[in-house]
Amino acid sequence: MDRDASALQLESRPLLLGGQELSPLGLLGVGRGVVVYRVRRATSTEDLACKVFDASRATAFHSELAVLTAIASEAHVPGLPMLEANSPAPGPGAPGAEAQHLLLTRPVATRLEHLTSSSVLHIFHILSHLHTKLKVVHGDVEPKHLAVDPASGTVCLLDLGSAAPLSGSRVVLPEARARRYSGTLLFASDDVLSALAEGAQPAAPHPRQDMVALVKTACVMVHGTIAKAAAGRAEAVAQQLAQQPPDIARAASMVRSFWEQQLNASTAAGCVWSELVADAHNIPGSEDVALYARASQQLCGQLATLVCPG
Ligand SMILES: Nc1ncnc2c1ncn2[C@@H]1O[C@H](COP(=O)(O)OP(=O)(O)OP(=O)(O)O)[C@@H](O)[C@H]1O
Ligand SMILES: [Mg+2]
Structure with missing residues (x-):
């Protein structure tokens, strides 16, 4: 996931955490108002991921920090980012330097x-932990957020920045943030797409949203032709969202019609995946853990048969 190292020049300020400077070693990714670096502390040989938020994304920083803190308070589940440290840093910094918002996590x-x-099985394990123990939805399962921990070979689910609390969750986010859909529209579930297409509030967080996003992600990762079509549609959707003001309703209905076409039962691939997407939509809430576990195990078993063996 490392990108061109020359882009490191993007960060002109030193990365400071607790008064200690972090050495940027590579660029891992760029998001909206966010840059993620591979970094190392002067006192350590371990590489860590450092997510740097613009001042304009301070709320996003605080939300992600709340979720990462909750994850760190539970028994460690391999494949979920572990919070190593976070700012605001009290470090010396240049006089007048803006406060930096940094999240330092492992693994890279x-x-x-x-x-x-086997990776499908593990992603279900991670989602079950989020849904039943932490009582949050990930909120942005998509191909870019599935990765591998190179040390253990475990599949990882990155970016908890769109996570939202289910009822009874100990993770408290500002109401406006908890209700706002900030996941990737192309992988959203029907309840989210319908609400947004009608200009309404997005549907309340529900485990089905992650399950649908995972099945759609798998579909895109398995079928090259669907992946190509999805890339084209993502671009068209991005154009709608880049308008001022963004045309979210039009973008959501474009995504809905995309999946209707791709999951058309008249094609062999469409037929199999449309059943799975429908099953993912029927996953129950996680208040009844046994019911949730049965339905998600069944979905996991079906999905595992459609991806590469191993
Ligand atoms: N721990 C990590 N290891 C490797 N790469 C990472 C890590 N964390 C983030 N990245 C890369 O950086 C990208 C952006 O990070 P992240 O998704 O957390 O930010 P974002 O603001 O949500 O971006 P986007 O809107 O593109 O999803 C990720 O898609 C991924 O490619
Ligand atoms: Mg992201």
Whole structure:
């Protein structure tokens, strides 16, 4: 996931955490008002991921920090980012330097080349932990957020920045943030797409949203032709969202019609995947853990048969 090192010049300020400077070693990714670096502390040889938020994304920083803190308070589940440290840093900094918002996590993950049945099993394990123990939805399962921990070979689910609390969750986010859909529209579930297409509030967070996003992600990762079509549609959707004001309703209905076409039961691939997407939509809430576990195990078993063995 490392990008061109010359882009490191993007960060002109030193990365400071607790008064200690972090050495940027590579660029892992760029998001909206966010840059993610591979970094190292002067006192350590371990590489860590450092997510740097613009001042304009301070709310996003605080939300992600709340979720990462909750994850760190539970028994460690391999494949979920572990919070190592965070700012605001009290460090010396240049006089007048803006406050930096940094999240330092491990592991630094690498690209997931193929979705295998064992990685599907592990992603379900991670989602079940989020849904039933932490009572949050991930909110942005998509191909870019599936990766591998190179040290253990475990599949990782990155970017908790769109996570939203289910009822009874100990993770408290500002109401406006908890209700706002900030996941990737192309992988959203029907309840989210319908609400947004009608200009309404997005549907309340529900585990089905992650399950649908995972099945759609797998579909895109398995079928080259669907992946190509999805890339084209993502571009058209991005154009709608880049308008001022963004045309979210039009973008959501474009995504809905995209999946209607791709999951058309008249094609062999469409037929199999449309059943799975429908099953993912029927996943129950996680208040009844046994019911949720049964339905998600069944979905996991079906999905595992459609990806690479191994
Ligand atoms: N721990 C990590 N290891 C490797 N790469 C990472 C890590 N964390 C993030 N990245 C890369 O950086 C990209 C952006 O990070 P992240 O998704 O957390 O930010 P974002 O603001 O949500 O961006 P986007 O809107 O593109 O999803 C990720 O898609 C991924 O490619
Ligand atoms: Mg992201």
